[in-house]
C-alpha cells in the first residue's frame with residue numbers, strides 16, 4: 219500500500235492526543251520487551267520507548283516508505299523492522315498499536331492472538347479509529363459504488379474491521395485478560411474547511427482506494443469526493459469529531 223509519510227504527517231498534531239491517552243493506560247516499567255504494531259514513521263514509537271526506560275522496543279510496519287523514515291528514530295533499545303502484523307510472533311511484555319489495527323482483518327482472532335504473545339502480567343494497549351459512520355467515510359464508500367469507480371474497483375470497498383466496542387471487552391475477558399480499560403472517546407478537531415478533511419483522508423482512508431484505482435481516475439475520484447464533502451460541510455472552520463476506541467488490558471491467566 220503506498221503510504222505517503224509527508225501526507226500522513228500533515229495531521230500529526232491531531233494524532234498526539236489519542237497516543238498520549240493510550241500511553242497513560244500503560245503501567246510503565248523499565249526493561250520491557252515491547253512491540254509497536256504498524257509503527258508508521260516511528261516518532262510515536264520513539265516517544266513510547268522514551269517512556270519505558272531500559273526497554274527493548276521494536277517498531278514493525280509493512281510499508282517500506284514509512285519504515286525508511288522511521289529508521290531516523292532508531293537508537294539503542296529502539297529498532298524498526300519490516301513485517302506484517304498478521305505474522306507477528308515472539309514473546310512481548312507490551313504489545314502496543316496506535317491507529318494501525320483497523321487495516322487488519324479478523325479482529326475476533328487477532329485480539330486473542332495478540333494476547334497469546336504476552337506472558338501473565340504482560341500488557342496490551344491498542345487504539346483504533348471507530349468513526350467509520352462519519353460522513354468522511356460514508357462518502358468514500360458511496361462514491362466507490364458509483365460508476366466509473368465501481369467498475370474500475372471491481373466492486374471493491376474497504377471492509378470495516380473494527381468491532382463494536384463491547385466485543386473487544388468480551389473477547390479479551392474470554393481469552394485471559396483482566397484490568398480491562400476499554401472506552402471510546404471523541405477527539406474534537408477543528409479544521410479549516412471541508413478540503414482539510416479531504417486532505418486528512420488522503421493520508422489514510424483513501425490510500426487503499428487510490429492503490430486500486432487506475433491513475434487516470436484518481437483526480438476524478440478526488441474531485442467528486444471534495445465536492446461531496448464541501449456540500450455536506452459548507453462551514454469554515456469545520457468541526458471534525460473523531461471517534462476512537464482505546465483498549466488496555468493485562469494478561470492475568
Ligand SMILES: C[S@@+](CC[C@H](N)C(=O)[O-])C[C@H]1O[C@@H](n2cnc3c(N)ncnc32)[C@H](O)[C@@H]1O
Pocket residue numbers: 221233255256257258259262278279280281284301302303304315316317318321322422
Ligand atoms: C495510520 S498509520 C499509523 C502509524 C503510527 N502508529 C501512528 O500512530 O502515527 C498505519 C500504519 O500501519 C501500517 N500497516 C497497515 N497494515 C499493516 C499490516 N497488515 N502490517 C503491518 N503494518 C501495517 C501502515 O503501513 C501504516 O504505517
